[in-house]
Amino acid sequence: MALIEFVLVSVALLGIGIYGLAVKRNAIRMLFAVEIIINAANLNLVAFSRYVDDSGGQTLALFSIAIAAAEVAVGLALVVVAYRMYKDVDIANFRSLRG
């Protein structure tokens, strides 16, 4: 497969992720959208790494997968605490801070 096919898939994933962040107001869906963007970047990194024949990109992809897992663990913990308090995960309803 040519490099451009990987890049096109990656750009499509980036578009889906940005759409999700811009339109959805459910905290879990927004978390998904962030994960999709990170995976689009990982796909890019691995494809480019193969293309330029350098292992640095794959190293960064591995780091980024591990860090994304840590980030999601923290994010889901926050969402669970919010759900206990509000019985809802819709961030449009979190309105105690404004001004």
Added chain:
Amino acid sequence: MNATPLVILGVLGVAGVILPVLDVARRERFTQAYAAVALGALFISIGYVGYQFVSGMVQPGAIFSTDVLADDAFGGLFAIAMLIVAVFSVTGSISYMRDQKYPAVYYSLILLSAIGMVLVAYSTDLVMLFVAWELMSIPTYVLAGFMKRNPISNEAALKYFLFGAMSSAIIVYGISMVYGLTGTTNISEVIVALTTLDASMMPLAILAIGLFVAGFGFKMGLVPFHMWLPDTYEGAPQPITALLAAATKKAGFAATIRIVVMGMAALHLDWTLALGIIAVMTMTIGNVAAIMQKNLSRMLAYSSIGHAGYILIGLAVAPHSAAGLQGSLYHVLNHAVMKGAAFIAISGVVVALAVTHLDKIRGLGRRMPITALGLTVSLLALAGVPPLNGFWSKLMLFGAALESGSFVWWGPWLAIAAVLNSALSLAYYGWIMRKMYFEGEDAKRVKEPKSVIAVMIFSLLFMVGLGVYPDPVIQFVEMATPTFLLP
């Protein structure tokens, strides 16, 4: 040749890992002991960076290195600013955390986040930068929501997390594009490769730099990426707000100077006007919105957006005036102390009186005289009133903007906008002072938290002392400022 960041990593990392273990092993009732361990580690780190400077073993602002970390004065300046804020945050937390659960985990997370900030400031490789960026961010998401029974703290943390995760996803996408264009992740090699980039690839390079600006801009609170910032700063525990406003924001500037300013110069772009427009929008929106606030934390959050705009002036005029980056670095150091002190003062008010609303702090000058004095002086320094340190860094920044007027027509207008904004900011700072000193005549004195008094005394000495006699800091900043040469 990169001993300093590794020593800081070792000292803070060991203390940060030991604290929760100690908690499990000993169940210490005397929670100040944990803060003492954290403070000890932070003081050793500051001492080590300071010793490197005093002994002259540090290379002046180098920016580039073939290694993943550069041991240069530029990183050292940011490291000192961030570690001072971490000390403020830990000290201010001693009284704040007295009756809270899990103090060991709390202090350990502050230390781990401090490691991340310091490594961001020193990193010269995009992989290192990304890992350090996440090491800085993830503990602060937890810290912002540390009061987990409090809905406001949780809401602040959730908003901060969603925007922070988005910003790091955007940064990693930007890194992937830069890697695809240049085939390397070392910043100096990236910039060399960008100078010889094929013209057809230019739009992609510009897009990648734009992604970096957006990603770092979320942490720096630049307009239009600032919408999470007031909510988070208001809802998070105030000592953590001090850490966010005064330290993680500076890490964004360190990364921006290392990548964006140098990278855009390599692309031969006329990017200065774009940064100038963002700077004016950021300071104007920050200061105008601050006037309308009724909550002390929220007002200072908007003022913190305004100050990101002032620092950005220096980045915008960097190619046209030598004083540009110098002023930015000087204001980074000063803003860290001023804003850190202001938020720690608010944390003292919250501990003693449990209020942050502007109408409830009437007579604070009589109720908590030392805290009120510290808050007043830091507000005056933030506004840039002459004998204080904030005046000198603002003077340097505005002077750089005027000086760039001989190269770009909008330079003087940048200075005019910044001076008008400073005057505007004095209006709402003055409103706080009026509430504290000229209202509530019958207020009685209450007991002030000792840890907050310690922070106030240190920052008063810093702001007044280095305002009256700024020469040593200016020399330090001159040494740390990178020269505007491509590798």
